[in-house]
Amino acid sequence: MELLRNMSLFVEVCKVMNFRRAAESLEMPSSTLSRRISKLEQDIGLRLLHRTTRKVELTEAGQVYYERCKRIVDEANLAHEQLGAMLEQPSGLLRASVPVDFAIIYMAPLLAEFTALYPGIQIELDMTPRQVDLVSESVDVAIRMGTPPDSNLIARKLTEFKSQLFASPDYLALTGMPEHPDELKHFDCIGFPKVDKWILVKGEESLAVAIGGKFRVNNVGMMKRLSVLNQGVIMLPRSAIEEELEHQQLTPILENWHGLSLPVFALTETRLLPAKVRVFVDFLREKLAYQER
Incomplete structure (x- = not known):
């Protein structure tokens, strides 16, 4: 049992490669943890960790031992937890x-x-x-x-x-409704940063459509807001804009086309x-x- 306990302590040290942080996580003194790891090395007969005042590193033997020990410790913890789960809810x-x-x-x-x-x-x-x-x-x-x-x-x-294309009714009243993805080059498209084309799919057909516009944003909420404010076309999953569709703030376009999964x-x-x-x-x-x- 002592060997298994020391193995689990060794695994905790290896996770953070720091005795102080591992000791804090384990709620035990660093000196005690260091002594237990030294005892483990003595029992095995091999140095597992290189220790300096600045860092801790695994030896070649330590790396092999860690990979083996981690699976054993995980299995033991899981077995213990599963028995406990029979008596109480996960917590x-x-x-x-x-x-x-x-x-x-x-x-x-x-x-x-x-x-x-x-x-x-x-x-x-x-x-x-x-x-x-x-x-x-x-x-x-x-x-x-x-x-x-x-x-x-x-x-x-x-x-x-699967994303689809949407725009506000007022924006489409100004631009007209596109009939084919190629027409999107004439529309303001609100995409993610560093994305200059959308891949659109219909059945077996796939098109790469160049997009342009005034806005590139990395937040879906901001995309939706800009599109509702008549700033252009967005490509998002329908489930991400259910509220805007319900209030008729956005409407689908090119409904037979969708983005890649x-x-x-x-x-x-x-x-x-x-x-x-x-x-x-x-x-x-x-x-x-x-x-x-």
């Missing part, structure tokens, strides 16, 4: 990194229902645009738009979006998810899958 602080537009438009209406189902879970959302490091920043799950790049993270698909993934650092993360990801997947995107 604890759930930290999620989420794109701001996705959080406001899609997640906000679902969070009240989720917390009613799992009152023991508290949710902390990081809605900054930066790409967080799940391990070093202790983030449980990250929601990302688009196919994630190859990495060691585990990706679970939640849903996908945009998948949405939940990224986690491991397949062995704590109960609070597992129920959160499963809840989002279930709720988003049955709604027209």
Whole structure:
């Protein structure tokens, strides 16, 4: 049991590569943590960590040992948690990194229902645009738009979006209704920064349409607002502008055409998810899958 405990301490140190931060997370003195890791190295007979006053680094043996130990520790924690879950609801602080537009438009209406189902879970959302490091920043799950790049993270698909074209009735009264995507070059199009063309699809046909206009913005709420104020055409999922459609502030154009599918993934650092993360990801997947995107 002492060996397993020391292995788990070693894994916690490796996650942050800092004895002080790991000790704070474990709520134990740094000296005790250092002594336990030294004992582990003595039991194994190999140096696992290079320690200096400035940094901690894994040795070659330490890297191999960490990859093995992490799976063992994760399995042990999961087994312990699953037994506990038989007696009580999932609980604890759930930290999620989420794109701001996705959080406001899609997640906000679902969070009240989720917390009613799992009152023991508290949710902390990081809605900054930066790409967080799940391990070093202790983030449980990250929601990302688009196919994630190859990495060691585990990706679970939640849903996908198909965007359509919309503009305000007053703007279209001035410009006329386009009959073909090629005509969009004569319209003000409000797109994301660094995007100079839209890919539009109809059946087997696909077109790359150059877009121009006065505005490029990286916020869906601002896009919608500008379009409602008669500033041009936007391309968004219909589900993102339901309120504007209901109040007839925006109207669809070129309805037979749509953008490429945009998948949405939940990224986690491991397949062995704590109960609070597992129920959160499963809840989002279930709720988003049955709604027209």
